[in-house]
Amino acid sequence: DVKVTQSSRYLVKRTGEKVFLECVQDMDHENMFWYRQDPGLGLRLIYFSYDVKMKEKGDIPEGYSVSREKKERFSLILESASTNQTSMYLCASSVNYEQFFGPGTRLTVL
Amino acid sequence: RKEVEQDPGPFNVPEGATVAFNCTYSNSASQSFFWYRQDCRKEPKLLMSVYSSGNEDGRFTAQLNRASQYISLLIRDSKLSDSATYLCVVIPSGSARQLTFGSGTQLTVLP
DSSP states (O other): OOOEEESOSEEEEOTTOOEEEEEEESSOOSEEEEEEEETTTEEEEEEEESSTTOOEEOSOOTTEEEEEEETTEEEEEESSOOGGGOEEEEEEEEETTEEEEOOOEEEEEO | OOSEEEOOOOEEEETTOOEEEEEEESOTTOOEEEEEEEOTTSOEEEEEEEOTTOEEETTEEEEEETTTTEEEEEEOSOOGGGOEEEEEEEEOTTOSSOOEEOOOEEEEEEO
């Protein structure tokens, strides 16, 4: 069975903190994605990666960076968290066009 | 104009009703189309792909109208378990990996 896991379901951080969100997939997929989902705005792509150590900016990369050192793991980093980064963060991996999502991390930045 | 637009709803329909959602896209060169379903507090999951000729999966029918640049999802004989948010998804021209998501249409099926 396909599985994408994310390190935390809920996270509360303070403004200025460095935040790491981890995502692991067990399907040997090459493509992995990070989205944020906000009411009325839908899912917006932050970064994606189509291979180890490769990354490409999505639609809203500002304030974020990513790391993909191993095929199964894709990390999202908030270098200095801000209140406007309070959101639901969803990781996905894909084969062909179907994306498989993790359960999401609800991040609150105070 | 957003790349993918959906009526956010909410659509509240009684059990057994037929309900239809539309989704418009702005890039006429978009190549692939999908409907995803997202249950409350859950992650999105692929519901069905949308083919040019239209396709059906049980009570669900998806259609594509390239001339008017919209896709539709029809649900017949609605069940309580159909209550969810339905996301329209488009793959823009030139992208093999990126999906563009609509903001979703919320459906509640009432007993």
